[in-house]
Amino acid sequence: MIYLILFFLLASLLLYTILGGADFGAGILELFTRKRDTQKVRNLTYKAIGPVWEANHIWLILIVVILFVAFPEVYRLLSVHLHIPIMLMLLGIILRGAAFIFRHYDAIKDGSQKTYSRVFISASFLTSLFLGITAGATILGRIDPEIIDFYGAYIGPWFNAFSIALGIFFTAVCAFLAAVFLVGETDDPALKRMFYRQTVGSNIVAVISGIGVFVAAGLQGLALHEMYLESTMTIASVILATFIVPLLWRTLNQGHYQWARLLAGAEVALILFGWLWVQFPAMIRLANDTVTYQAAQAPDAVLNVMGWVLIGGALLIFPSLYYLFRVFKFEQAAS
Amino acid sequence: MEDLLAGRLQMAFSLGFHIIFACIGMVMPFLMAAAQWRFLRTGKTVYQDLAKAWARGVAIFFAVGAVSGTVLSFELGTLWPEFMKHAGPIIGMPFSLEGTAFFIEAIALGVFLYGWERVPKWVHFGSGVVVGIAGLMSGILVISVNAWMNSPTGFDWVNGAATNIDPIAAMFNDAWFTQALHMSLAAFVATGFAIAGLHAFQLLRNPGNVFHQKALRIAMLFAAVGALIQPLSGDLSAKDIAVRQPIKLAAMEAHFETEKGADLIIGGVPNEETGTVDYAIHVPNALSFLAFGDFDAEVKGLNDFPKDEHPPVPVVHYAFQIMVGLGTLLALLGLIYLFFRWKKPHLLTHQLWLKALVAALPMGFIALEAGWVVTEVGRQPWIVYGIMKTADALTPMPGLVYSFVITSMVYVFLSIIVYWLMTRQIKSVNLSYAKPTPALTA
Numbered sequence: 121m122i123y124l125i126l127f128f129l130l131a132s133l134l135l136y137t138i139l140g141g142a143d144f145g146a147g148i149l150e151l152f153t154r155k156r157d158t159q160k161v162r163n164l165t166y167k168a169i170g171p172v173w174e175a176n177h178i179w180l181i182l183i184v185v186i187l188f189v190a191f192p193e194v195y196r197l198l199s200v201h202l203h204i205p206i207m208l209m210l211l212g213i214i215l216r217g218a219a220f221i222f223r224h225y226d227a228i229k230d231g232s233q234k235t236y237s238r239v240f241i242s243a244s245f246l247t248s249l250f251l252g253i254t255a256g257a258t259i260l261g262r263i264d265p266e267i268i269d270f271y272g273a274y275i276g277p278w279f280n281a282f283s284i285a286l287g288i289f290f291t292a293v294c295a296f297l298a299a300v301f302l303v304g305e306t307d308d309p310a311l312k313r314m315f316y317r318q319t320v321g322s323n324i325v326a327v328i329s330g331i332g333v334f335v336a337a338g339l340q341g342l343a344l345h346e347m348y349l350e351s352t353m354t355i356a357s358v359i360l361a362t363f364i365v366p367l368l369w370r371t372l373n374q375g376h377y378q379w380a381r382l383l384a385g386a387e388v389a390l391i392l393f394g395w396l397w398v399q400f401p402a403m404i405r406l407a408n409d410t411v412t413y414q415a416a417q418a419p420d421a422v423l424n425v426m427g428w429v430l431i432g433g434a435l436l437i438f439p440s441l442y443y444l445f446r447v448f449k450f451e452q453a454a455s
Numbered sequence: 456m457e458d459l460l461a462g463r464l465q466m467a468f469s470l471g472f473h474i475i476f477a478c479i480g481m482v483m484p485f486l487m488a489a490a491q492w493r494f495l496r497t498g499k500t501v502y503q504d505l506a507k508a509w510a511r512g513v514a515i516f517f518a519v520g521a522v523s524g525t526v527l528s529f530e531l532g533t534l535w536p537e538f539m540k541h542a543g544p545i546i547g548m549p550f551s552l553e554g555t556a557f558f559i560e561a562i563a564l565g566v567f568l569y570g571w572e573r574v575p576k577w578v579h580f581g582s583g584v585v586v587g588i589a590g591l592m593s594g595i596l597v598i599s600v601n602a603w604m605n606s607p608t609g610f611d612w613v614n615g616a617a618t619n620i621d622p623i624a625a626m627f628n629d630a631w632f633t634q635a636l637h638m639s640l641a642a643f644v645a646t647g648f649a650i651a652g653l654h655a656f657q658l659l660r661n662p663g664n665v666f667h668q669k670a671l672r673i674a675m676l677f678a679a680v681g682a683l684i685q686p687l688s689g690d691l692s693a694k695d696i697a698v699r700q701p702i703k704l705a706a707m708e709a710h711f712e713t714e715k716g717a718d719l720i721i722g723g724v725p726n727e728e729t730g731t732v733d734y735a736i737h738v739p740n741a742l743s744f745l746a747f748g749d750f751d752a753e754v755k756g757l758n759d760f761p762k763d764e765h766p767p768v769p770v771v772h773y774a775f776q777i778m779v780g781l782g783t784l785l786a787l788l789g790l791i792y793l794f795f796r797w798k799k800p801h802l803l804t805h806q807l808w809l810k811a812l813v814a815a816l817p818m819g820f821i822a823l824e825a826g827w828v829v830t831e832v833g834r835q836p837w838i839v840y841g842i843m844k845t846a847d848a849l850t851p852m853p854g855l856v857y858s859f860v861i862t863s864m865v866y867v868f869l870s871i872i873v874y875w876l877m878t879r880q881i882k883s884v885n886l887s888y889a890k891p892t893p894a895l896t897a
């Protein structure tokens with residue numbers, strides 16, 4: 121059962137990173153849109169993410185629920201020591217969700233549209249940045265349950281070059297995902313060119329900040345590159361991820377947008393998978409210890425019940441999710 | 456401010472905020488589906504316009520409900536990590552099921568809000584119904600968690616840790632049924648009266664407007680029926696806690712001395728020092744009857760419990776008086792409404808009646824918040840009744856007051872904007888329905 125639950129955790133993480141990431145990315149890209157295109161881009165973003173954004177962010181809730189039910193100690197450590205970045209990320213989630221919906225549903229379209237957009241854009245940055253920072257803090261090993269001074273216990277674990285570098289990297293990845301996704305959503309050649317340029321730009325930033333993550337890790341005394349070289353799985357994921365990039369560009373240039381989306385998703389999946397495999401079976405690395413999934417897992421009775429609920433839920437959810445995406449995503453892309 | 460107080464206030468604020476949006480999210484889909492059904496049946500476009508106008512408003516409430524709910528699932532950990540560490544696995548079942556319900560709800564909502572022209576009519580109608588059912592299910596499931604905090608079962612508590620966990624027994628705890636029933640009804644009552652009040656207000660300003668008349672009719676039917684059943688369900692809850700949480704009942708009633716044939720104390724100012732209630736109305740033997748169905752039954756008083764296990768009596772007592780007072784009033788309004796509809800339909804548009812409905816607009820929600828104060832404050836000092844104290848569950852992180860202030864500011868700010876957006880929605884509806892003729896096609 122524990123493997124099944126880990127599988128669901130991995131799947132939710134992956135889907136949230138890709139679907140939620142594209143969603144944040146759409147907000148981030150708006151910042152890099154020229155004034156005269158803003159209205160068109162807004163409409164497009166709305167059409168593309170409006171029907172699915174609620175469903176997208178439930179993956180995050182599923183992650184939280186799996187953590188506190190099946191791995192309560194992991195949930196406790198993260199929410200105690202990463203209280204501040206988590207709250208900042210939540211602030212971002214509240215503001216961007218609200219601003220996005222307000223912008224569209226405000227019955228009177230006037231100057232307030234500009235304010236909604238500003239909030240939507242900055243909150244999208246805030247969310248992806250702090251999501252990345254939180255992820256960075258779980259692997260860096262600065263969380264120390266013994267420390268009691270405020271800085272050491274509640275700030276140090278996440279306020280450091282490595283976590284911030286990861287936050288920036290994740291932000292770039294989000295923008296990249298959104299750009300690849302949106303290229304195929306529009307027929308307007310000017311917009312298409314713009315999203316194409318944004319794909320290039322975000323890809324470059326992602327590569328540079330990705331290198332930055334390794335450099336920052338080195339500076340903080342975390343030998344990330346060595347950890348990556350330890351296992352064939354991670355080496356394979358890195359190599360595959362590297363090969364996908366030129367392939368992705370080829371499909372984009374030839375106008376095979378569905379393929380490009382799939383490849384971008386695969387690319388992110390490989391990065392995430394490698395990242396998790398590096399520390400597996402640990403779920404959090406502490407200052408002097410690691411918390412492995414075996415040590416953190418809840419009693420069997422709990423895991424069994426949860427496993428069955430997840431299976432039952434998946435049987436209900438995936439067909440309906442397929443219907444939703446078919447009605448709104450593929451029909452649109454096909455037409 | 457002390458950290459414990461800040462944490463409790465932050466939790467209370469977040470939940471009190473979320474519940475408003477959650478109720479609207481649970482009930483409005485049924486109202487919209489009712490309007491849509493009338494449209495599919497009669498072909499009158501005013502019903503479809505109504506469903507669409509409601510849908511635009513509800514989209515806003517859904518979004519705020521969803522994000523505030525997401526915040527809650529993290530806050531349980533950031534504020535009460537010790538609680539979640541032990542409780543998480545035990546009450547994981549309803550939470551995991553709730554996740555499924557959220558998905559179904561969000562997916563159906565996507566189809567409903569964005570599918571007006573894209574999916575077949577009946578699929579569209581069906582998706583609206585599914586949104587409502589899934590929303591109601593998720594509310595009922597999360598109540599199971601709260602009921603478990605009031606009536607913890609499904610584990611053995613040995614040396615400060617849970618063993619022998621049985622998640623299914625925990626989910627089907629003793630308090631779940633009464634609480635879920637009472638809460639679901641409350642959602643219909645609160646939302647129904649709020650929507651009815653809104654349209655009654657518009658009717659006062661635009662008499663004869665067909666749009667608002669139809670809206671009022673649909674909303675009031677739900678509200679009236681709910682309000683009539685609500686006191687019965689409340690009585691069931693009271694009888695239940697008389698057995699399960701006698702100290703909460705004693706605090707609600709400001710009942711200090713254990714006695715046979717206890718009086719029902721209405722209103723008054725409880726004095727915790729002297730154990731007396733000043734300026735109250737006493738109804739002889741009524742408390743014994745309401746709690747146990749027997750005028751001479753013994754009702755435990757607060758003085759039978761150690762002082763450090765007393766909840767703050769005045770808060771619980773006042774909140775309870777507010778809930779029951781408003782509940783009685785709303786049930787009365789519901790009765791009058793059904794009577795008018797049956798015998799005197801012309802009175803349904805009478806100015807005075809509409810004014811009464813406008814006055815009732817916030818009452819359901821006030822009763823609902825008061826009811827939660829009774830339940831939650833009445834459980835203090837326990838976070839899990841009889842097992843874990845709230846103070847022991849708190850996060851070790853100091854400075855919670857900042858997080859409390861920031862969260863509250865965000866919520867206040869969001870409330871103001873939502874209010875402002877609603878006035879703009881209504882303005883634009885009134886522009887298109889300026890004349891009392893049902894013009895305008897979709």
Ligand code: HDD
Binds near residue numbers: 637692781822830
């Ligand atoms: C529209 C809102 C509303 C109205 C009109 C009423 N209630 Fe209520 N009440 C609630 C909304 C509510 C609530 C907010 O939904 C609570 C909080 C927890 C719960 O399960 O329901 C609640 C709790 C609650 C409890 C505590 C349950 C517990 O702690 O487990 C009791 C004893 C009552 N109610 C009794 C009544 C009575 C006798 C009413 C008679 C008129 C009444 N309520 C009207």
Ligand code: HEM
Binds near residue numbers: 471535600832834838
């Ligand atoms: C949405 C409706 C709810 C409202 C308005 C509400 C209200 C409150 C209030 C007023 C408090 C503060 C009590 C005090 O500290 O004196 C509180 C505390 C709390 N509530 Fe609720 N509650 C709701 C539902 C729930 C549910 C469904 C859960 C379970 C998942 C829950 C879990 C908690 C926890 C963990 C605390 C903090 C610990 C405590 O004070 O006991 N609440 N809530």
Ligand code: HEM
Binds near residue numbers: 518590594598
């Ligand atoms: C009495 C208490 C509660 C009720 C009745 C309730 C009900 C609901 C409903 C119906 C929704 C659907 C969204 C909407 O309608 O806007 C919702 C959303 C949500 N609620 Fe609550 N809730 C309650 C308390 C809580 C608590 C204590 C938590 C945290 C553990 C929570 C977590 C969530 C989450 C995560 C969502 C977002 C799901 C989405 O994206 O649709 N809720 N809630």
